[in-house]
Amino acid sequence: MKIDLHCHTKYSHDNFLEPEALIEQALRMGLDGICITEHFSVEASLPVEDISVPEGFLVFRGVEISTHMGHLLAYGIKDDSWNIWKANLYLNARDVVKQIHRLGGICAPSHPFRGLESFGAMALELDGLDAIETHNGCNTIEMNLQAMSCARVRNLPSIGGSDCHRKEQVGRAYTVFSNPVKTIADLVAEIQKGNCRGSSGIQ
Numbered sequence: 001m002k003i004d005l006h007c008h009t010k011y012s013h014d015n016f017l018e019p020e021a022l023i024e025q026a027l028r029m030g031l032d033g034i035c036i037t038e039h040f041s042v043e044a045s046l047p048v049e050d051i052s053v054p055e056g057f058l059v060f061r062g063v064e065i066s067t068h069m070g071h072l073l074a075y076g077i078k079d080d081s082w083n084i085w086k087a088n089l090y091l092n093a094r095d096v097v098k099q100i101h102r103l104g105g106i107c108a109p110s111h112p113f114r115g116l117e118s119f120g121a122m123a124l125e126l127d128g129l130d131a132i133e134t135h136n137g138c139n140t141i142e143m144n145l146q147a148m149s150c151a152r153v154r155n156l157p158s159i160g161g162s163d164c165h166r167k168e169q170v171g172r173a174y175t176v177f178s179n180p181v182k183t184i185a186d187l188v189a190e191i192q193k194g195n196c197r198g199s200s201g202i203q
Contacts, residue, residue: 001032001033001176001177001179001180001181002030002031002032002033002174002175002176002177002199003031003032003033003034003035003058003060003174003175003177003181003187004026004031004033004034004035004160004161004162004164004170004171004173004174004175005034005035005037005062005073005075005133005159005160005161005174005175006035006037006064006073006110006133006136006137006160006161006162006163006164006173007022007034007035007036007037007161007162007163007164007170008036008037008038008039008064008163008164008165009022009036009038009045009048011036011038011044011045011047011048012038012039012044012165013039014039014165015165015166017164017165017166017167019036019045019047019048019051020051021167022034022036022164022167022170023051023053023054023057023059025167025168025170025171026057026170026171027054027057029170029171029201030171031170031171031174032056032057032058033057033058033059033060033181034058034059034060034170035059035060035061035062035075035161035187036048036059036060036061036062037061037062037063037064037073037161038063038064039063039064039066039088040063040064040065040066040083040088041063041080041083042061042062042063042077042078042079042080042082043079043080045061046061048061058181058182060075060184060187061184062074062075062076062077063077063080063082064110065091065096066088066089066090066091066117067090067091067092067093067096068090068091068092068093069093069109069119069122069126070093070109070110070112070117070118070119070120070122070123071109071110071111071117071118072093072096072097072107072108072109072110072119073107073108073109073110073133073161074096074100074105074106074107075105075106075108075184075187075188075191076100076103076104076105076106076184076185076187076188077100077103077104077105078103081103082096082099082100082103082105084099093119093122093126094126094127094128097126097127097128097129098128101128104188105188106130106131106188106191106192107128107129107130107131108129108130108131108132108133108159108191109123109126109129109132109133110133110136110163111133111136111138111139111143111147111163112132112133112146112147112150113139113143113146113147113150114136114138114139114143123147123150123154124150124153124154129154129156130156130157130191130192131151131156131157131158131159131191131196132147132150132151132154132156132157132158132159133147133159133160133161133198134147134148134150134151134158134159134160134198135147135148135158135159135160135161135173135174135175135198135199135200136160136161136162136163136173137160137161137162137163137164137169137171137172137173137200137201138162138163138169138172139163139173144173144198144200148198157191157192157194157196157197158196158197158198159175159191159196159197159198160173160174160175160176160197160198160199160200161173161174161175162174162201171201172200172201173198173199173200173201174198174199174201175196175197175198175199176196176197176198176199177190177195177196178190178195178196179195
């Protein structure tokens with residue numbers, strides 16, 4: 001199964017991508033599903049729940065969190081109760097990871113070697129990471145190679161996502177799951193087991 005685990009829509013308030021257009025393009029790219037990871041908030045993408053989705057296509061929701069080390073993807077949390085700090089920027093990464101885990105979720109640094117708003121070397125050191133985003137559709141090949149090396153060194157699962165903010169970016173990177181995924185709980189479990197890998201789509 002191919003699922004783009006890092007998607008943004010207009011509900012991130014930094015682009016104009018309609019969720020319907022995102023889903024339409026994902027289908028065109030041959031994806032089996034997407035995960036919408038708006039900035040700062042799981043609940044920001046709640047309106048997507050009301051969209052009509054073709055049968056069999058999966059739409060999950062996560063969040064991209066801005067920490068003092070860089071951006072962090074989180075999956076498996078249901079709402080914004082994770083944000084006990086009631087702030088959006090430069091949250092303590094260690095505290096965020098602990099809080100996500102308390103709620104049964106998992107964490108992976110976004111585009112860890114992009115430079116701006118990225119973990120960099122801290123992705124090699126921070127305890128509690130569950131995976132590494134090794135394939136980001138907005139990264140250079142060199143940035144993704146660094147992330148792949150990081151995942152190998154840390155023996156962490158590899159995931160991928162387009163980081164799309166525009167329709168044409170959808171599916172440039174995604175995650176290949178070895179086993180069928182039907183729910184967000186399945187997705188989290190398969191990542192934890194390492195039954196997945198990041199992959200690059202059409203560049």
